[in-house]
Amino acid sequence: MAKDEAKASEFSNGLLQSEELYKYILETSVYPREPEALKELRNITRNHPRAVMATAPDAGQLMGMLLNLVNARKTIELGVFTGYSLLLTALTIPEDGTVIAIDVNRESYEIGLPVIKKAGVEHKIDFIESEAIPVLDELLNDKANEGGFDFAFVDADKVNNSNYHERLVRLIKVGGIIVYDNTLWGGSVAEPDSCTPEWRKEDKKATLELNQKLSADQRVQISHAALGDGITICRRLY
Secondary structure, eight states: OOHHHHHHHTTOOTTOSOHHHHHHHIIIIIGGGSOHHHHHHHHHHTTSTTGGGSOOHHHHHHHHHHHHHTTOOEEEEEOOTTSHHHHHHHHHSOTTOEEEEEESOHHHHHHHHHHHHHTTOGGGEEEEESOHHHHHHHHHHSGGGTTOEEEEEEOSOGGGHHHHHHHHHHHEEEEEEEEEEOSSGGGGGGSOGGGSOHHHHHHHHHHHHHHHHHHHOTTEEEEEEOSTTOEEEEEEOO
16 A cells, blocks of 8 residues: 555554554545545545545545435535545536535635645535534525435534434435434444543434434435445435
8 A cells, every 4th residue: 555545544444453454445445446636635635634634545435435326416414524524425426417525624624625626626616604503594495495405414513313313304305315424423433431531422322313313214215334434325215
């Protein structure tokens, strides 16, 4: 594996117990097919003090397949950070596709913006610097938006995930997909609270609540995958 790829893998070892096994997956199946623009942004993000917030490249590869499977054209992204998943989406959707990207912090987005511009996909992105709920509510105020989106990716504040879900289920079309990131929360969802650091407890509680909500929600078909920090894929049924 090239030196830059070895370094990039260090911040995202996923939930596999064997680092060697994770590197095997990256080297064999992920990195050889990763577009150069994503590779560049991944390596830029590695130097960020909060690099662990970036979408894991193996999870990103699955997202790319899901976008293709639903022929996604109109998508929503909650939580952008430096834009790895956003760039992946913009590269995958067609030339007339759009991504409504919402984040409270434009500063992190600006880190990845030069790469996005160089990749020639900035015109597909509508970046909105805001809390997510007001923007989602505004979209829902227009009845034409209900069922009008093909795909959503959620990697924002965990305490609002349940609120996001209720809005996104209305915005995503039947057969469309919502993907939630960090749904295993570093493995802490299976640990007793006594083993969870205090700073992780609030988001752990919110993640446990979301996982229970999604499990019980008959409106969606779900798959909980141990990629990255855990992702849950929801396909709207009705």
